[in-house]
Amino acid sequence: MRQYILRRVLLLFPVVVGASVLVFALLRVLPGDPTYIIIGSEGGGQRGLEEQLAFMREQLGLDKPLIVQYLTWTSGLLRLDAGRSIIQRRPVFDIIGDALPITLELTFMAAAIATAVAIPIGVASAIRQDTWLDYVFRVVSIVGLAFPTFWTGTLVLLALSGFFAWMPPLGATNFFEDPKGNLQQFIWPALIVGFSSGAVLSRMTRSCMLEVLRQDYIRTAWSKGLRERLVLSRHALKNAMLPVVTVGGWQFGVHLGGSVIQETIFSLPGMGRSLVEAIFTRDYPVVQAIIVLLTLIFLMVNLLIDLTYAWLDPRIRYG
Numbered sequence: 001m002r003q004y005i006l007r008r009v010l011l012l013f014p015v016v017v018g019a020s021v022l023v024f025a026l027l028r029v030l031p032g033d034p035t036y037i038i039i040g041s042e043g044g045g046q047r048g049l050e051e052q053l054a055f056m057r058e059q060l061g062l063d064k065p066l067i068v069q070y071l072t073w074t075s076g077l078l079r080l081d082a083g084r085s086i087i088q089r090r091p092v093f094d095i096i097g098d099a100l101p102i103t104l105e106l107t108f109m110a111a112a113i114a115t116a117v118a119i120p121i122g123v124a125s126a127i128r129q130d131t132w133l134d135y136v137f138r139v140v141s142i143v144g145l146a147f148p149t150f151w152t153g154t155l156v157l158l159a160l161s162g163f164f165a166w167m168p169p170l171g172a173t174n175f176f177e178d179p180k181g182n183l184q185q186f187i188w189p190a191l192i193v194g195f196s197s198g199a200v201l202s203r204m205t206r207s208c209m210l211e212v213l214r215q216d217y218i219r220t221a222w223s224k225g226l227r228e229r230l231v232l233s234r235h236a237l238k239n240a241m242l243p244v245v246t247v248g249g250w251q252f253g254v255h256l257g258g259s260v261i262q263e264t265i266f267s268l269p270g271m272g273r274s275l276v277e278a279i280f281t282r283d284y285p286v287v288q289a290i291i292v293l294l295t296l297i298f299l300m301v302n303l304l305i306d307l308t309y310a311w312l313d314p315r316i317r318y319g
Contacts (some may be wrong), residue, residue: 008306012299019295020077020173020288024070027284034086034282035060060086073288082289083295087281092289095274099247100293103270106193106262107255109186113194115248121198122205122244123237126213127294137202144199152192153265160188165257197251204247208240215239241312249305253298 035056038273057063061072076104078085084094125137161167175182213236221231271290278286295298 008303012296012303015299016292016296020074020292021070023288023291024066024073026197027067027282027287030282034284036060041106060230073285074209077128077289078294083285085278085286087278088286091283095286095290096271096293099269099274100269102268103177103256103263103272105260106186106190106251106259106270109190109246110193110197110255111252113190117194118136118198118201119205119244122202123209123232125202125206126209127232135193137206141199141202145203147196149192149196150261150265152195153262155191156188156192157265168266172268172270185266185268189259189266189268193255193259193262197248197255200251201244201248204244205240208243209236212236212240236299237314242309245252245305245308245312249301256294256297280319 002099035053043295054063061069064072080093082096084091085095094249098225121141125134128134129232157167168188169181170185172185173181218231219238221235256271262268262278263270263273264276271294275287275290277283
């Protein structure tokens, strides 16, 4: 087990390096120049524009060869210094420090809602296959798969304002300062993301449970007279959870960087929204640092998923 974990941790480095090279290169080939945005925001005008651009590029280090820029940036990351934002003129890690807790809270809340609802629904749908309960749960799951989250989020806001004359407070309040306000801000986007994610998990749980329930050892457990709850929890559910854990972990990683829609609709200044804004303004240091961080988090989530397999299925051994 230790050797397996060590190998997986060592494999993180080439993947992260590859992601850093890719995002660095893609940002440099995209059209647009952040110095135009800076000079425009400072009211530089047309007089002496080329001199101002050249001076700004020199100040930002954008006049150096690309290999020098890349090595300067990566050496800073090794020192836990991602540089300063070109547009906001703030340390990049300060921007990430403000945005990451918001995205993590939204992602964990959505994952908790999806898991708490989807797995019981999937199990109930499997053990009551082709009954009215199964049909209801399947329709709900299909609705969650079919409705895009941006449409659901907009519909929720319209329903809250139109029928209840109430809007959730915008922005993000610290949970420890105002728990009630924080819950009002996060519960609706978390429910929307959790509903979409839970639809996938419930369908996967149902399919895996149906496959496991047809196995010989399950029939043996029934024939021994074991109670239904014991058969389902100890023999069926645990063995059916491997694909569910895989899909759930993958969705968790996707939501970390893909929650920009809900963050925009509900005015949550999280990682996804910060990333999109930085891309539009060509804020190279912010985009590069966020993508590398999301890559690292996603890889760590995958590692935790692989280690969970051994607990769910004792037959799995890591050498």
